[in-house]
Amino acid sequence: MKDPQRLFDATDSSTRAMLEAARADGPSPRTHRGAAIALGLGSLGVASGTVASSAAAATVGAGAAAATAPVAGGAALAAGTAVKWVGIAALVGAASWGAAEVATRPTPTTPTHAAAPLNAPTVATGSPRMATTRLPSPAPDPAPTDVAPSPLAAPQPLAAPPPPPVAPRPPPSRRTASAATPPLDLAPPSPRAPAPAAPRAASTLVAETAKLEAARAALQTNDPTRALTALDDYGSAFPRGVLAPEATVLRVEALARRGGAADRAAAQRLGEAFLREHPASPLCERVRILVSQTSIP
Amino acid sequence: MGPVGAPEHMKPGVAAEMPFEPDVAGLLTQAERPMDQGSRADLRTMFEENYAFIWRILRRFGVAPQNVDDSAQQVFLVAARKIDVVDRAKARSFLLGTALRVAAEARRAGARAREEVREDLDLVASAAPNPEQLTEKKRALERFDALLDEMPFELRAVFVLYEVEGMSTHDIAPALGLPRGTVASRLRRAREEFDGLAKRAKARAASGLHREGRAS
Numbered sequence: 001m002k003d004p005q006r007l008f009d010a011t012d013s014s015t016r017a018m019l020e021a022a023r024a025d026g027p028s029p030r031t032h033r034g035a036a037i038a039l040g041l042g043s044l045g046v047a048s049g050t051v052a053s054s055a056a057a058a059t060v061g062a063g064a065a066a067a068t069a070p071v072a073g074g075a076a077l078a079a080g081t082a083v084k085w086v087g088i089a090a091l092v093g094a095a096s097w098g099a100a101e102v103a104t105r106p107t108p109t110t111p112t113h114a115a116a117p118l119n120a121p122t123v124a125t126g127s128p129r130m131a132t133t134r135l136p137s138p139a140p141d142p143a144p145t146d147v148a149p150s151p152l153a154a155p156q157p158l159a160a161p162p163p164p165p166v167a168p169r170p171p172p173s174r175r176t177a178s179a180a181t182p183p184l185d186l187a188p189p190s191p192r193a194p195a196p197a198a199p200r201a202a203s204t205l206v207a208e209t210a211k212l213e214a215a216r217a218a219l220q221t222n223d224p225t226r227a228l229t230a231l232d233d234y235g236s237a238f239p240r241g242v243l244a245p246e247a248t249v250l251r252v253e254a255l256a257r258r259g260g261a262a263d264r265a266a267a268q269r270l271g272e273a274f275l276r277e278h279p280a281s282p283l284c285e286r287v288r289i290l291v292s293q294t295s296i297p
Numbered sequence: 298m299g300p301v302g303a304p305e306h307m308k309p310g311v312a313a314e315m316p317f318e319p320d321v322a323g324l325l326t327q328a329e330r331p332m333d334q335g336s337r338a339d340l341r342t343m344f345e346e347n348y349a350f351i352w353r354i355l356r357r358f359g360v361a362p363q364n365v366d367d368s369a370q371q372v373f374l375v376a377a378r379k380i381d382v383v384d385r386a387k388a389r390s391f392l393l394g395t396a397l398r399v400a401a402e403a404r405r406a407g408a409r410a411r412e413e414v415r416e417d418l419d420l421v422a423s424a425a426p427n428p429e430q431l432t433e434k435k436r437a438l439e440r441f442d443a444l445l446d447e448m449p450f451e452l453r454a455v456f457v458l459y460e461v462e463g464m465s466t467h468d469i470a471p472a473l474g475l476p477r478g479t480v481a482s483r484l485r486r487a488r489e490e491f492d493g494l495a496k497r498a499k500a501r502a503a504s505g506l507h508r509e510g511r512a513s
Contacts, residue, residue, distance in 0.1 A: 003467075003481075007460045007488060015495060018441035021434045022461045027352040027369065035348060035370050039377060040332070041341045280407055282367035 208234070208243045215250050224258040248274050249283045249290075256290045264294040336380045343388045344373055350389070350462065351396050357445060357457040358400035361407045368403045372396045393472040397454060404450070444494045448487065455480055456487035 008019045027035070215230035231251050234241065241247065248270060255267035271291035275284055332340070352369040360368045372395045376383060383391050445453050454473065458464045466484065470477040 003459075003465050004484070004488075006463070007491075014437075014499070017433070017437040018444075019460060021438035022353075022357060022441050022457075023463075024434070025353050025356065025438060026349040027366070031352070031366050032348055035366065035373065036344060038370060039340065039344060039373055040337070041344055279409060280361070280364065282364055282371065282403065282406075284406070 204238075205242070208238050208241050211237060212243055212247055212250065215247070215254070219250065219254055219257065222257070224254040227254040228258075245274070245278055245281060245283060249287055252287060252290050256294050267291070268294045332377070332380065339383075339385060339388075340373075340377055340380050343376055343383075343392065347389055347392050348373070351392055354393070354457060354462065355396055355400050355403075357442070357461060358397070358404075358454060359407075359446060359450070360400050360403040364403055364407065368396075368399050371399050375399075390468075390472045393458075394474070397473065401450065440498065444491060444498060447494050448490050452483055452487035452490055455483040456491060459484050460488075 008016060011019075211230065211234040215227045215234065218224070218227035218230055227250065231247055231254065234243075234247050238244075252267045252271045252274065255263040255270065268291055271287045271294070274281075274287050275291075278284065348369065351372050352365060355368045355372070356362065356365045372392055375395045376388075376392060379391075445457070448456065455469060458469045458472070459466065464472075466477055466480045469475075470480045473480065475483075
């Protein structure tokens with residue numbers, strides 16, 4: 001069976017421009033890096049991966065931010081802040097918000113979504129050619145299979161004495177990190193994005209992330225009271241923090257985890273308020289689960 | 298290449314519109330599992346090779362811009378949890394299948410939310426930078442996404458994978474859990490649909506510009 005000619009090669013200039021733009025689209029390096037950190041892969045640095053290889057990411061950085069414009073407004077509304085995002089400075093802020101959300105996502109240890117059913121992933125029957133798809137191939141990446149010859153080997157214990165797969169959160173002083181891991185702020189200042197807003201947003205972001213990280217770490221060691229203290233700390237340091245939604249979810253979790261009747265009631269109230277205020281947030285699923293747990297005595 | 302042949306538990310299924318069944322019980326226990334070094338390295342490779350790809354297709358599949366980062370992460374969280382059972386040679390296919398479901402879920406959630414904030418969004422839209430401030434490329438991408446938004450999801454998915462990501466129908470079929478013939482016919486329909494939508498949009502834009510010109 002022969003595939004038809006790609007539209008790209010046989011179309012008018014307007015459609016070609018759209019396809020071209022779509023092919024060049026992608027996450028900003030900052031987002032990419034934030035996701036790596038949240039997955040516990042932070043230390044490796046998205047260095048070779050994004051920053052170096054994808055010209056697309058570099059130039060699209062600004063593009064992505066701007067393309068997000070109208071919807072950034074949506075996010076703001078959803079978050080209950082009636083801010084009207086006008087102008088590009090706002091866009092830059094919006095972009096870092098996105099990255100921030102990722103960076104502080106409570107990590108692999110607490111997936112917002114329970115995974116899909118086991119049989120859900122569809123299976124490619126003999127298509128190593130998948131790899132031929134265009135992607136910003138990170139330079140010297142070994143094939144996955146070189147790394148782990150046997151995916152089914154090494155069953156893991158369910159108990160978890162060693163620390164969970166969370167990346168050690170880089171301290172705020174990450175600017176001094178090694179050359180291999182470009183600091184967050186180095187997300188290529190794209191030619192079109194005015195710089196002023198970016199550095200401030202980034203440094204605030206790092207500070208906010210660090211505080212929330214303290215709360216998350218406390219939760220992880222099953223110390224909800226300390227987590228709540230850390231969250232109070234966050235709340236007073238950043239009364240209008242961009243990570244407020246994540247802070248709220250952590251608070252719901254901490255209250256639910258501590259488990260007194262008053263705590264559970266508070267968790268439920270807070271969680272329900274969150275669901276009302278952020279109906280589209282991907283955190284909702286997690287909040288729903290937490291809330292449903294609080295109603296079980 | 299690595300092991301060939303699908304692990305037994307991974308059976309081809311309908312990828313696109315399958316709803317999530319949150320595994321509430323497993324959420325806390327399994328999530329706390331530590332990951333060994335080999336698995337971590339595999340996850341890292343999967344992530345580096347596919348993150349941009351997954352991010353991009355989520356956006357093109359209709360996940361709202363402000364949710365793409367989160368959805369992309371969701372995909373890799375699923376991969377992290379299943380790292381022990383994912384066939385490394387088919388990692389991309391696995392991620393793609395997961396992304397389809399995450400996208401379908403995010404779109405449903407987004408649709409519900411949109412109903413509630415539609416008015417406000419309109420306000421925001423009018424406050425957005427005017428067209429001169431957007432580069433040609435950004436505008437092209439916005440136009441493209443607007444067209445995709447009008448396509449049925451199953452056509453859209455095939456269209457994006459083939460026309461934007463440059464995948465072959467041979468590769469798309471297993472990733473979507475569809476026979477190759479179905480992929481080919483959906484692609485055909487998708488292209489017709491896209492063509493029609495593009496023509497109509499062009500006509501609308503032309504008349505809009507015309508009106509605007511007269512008004513000013």
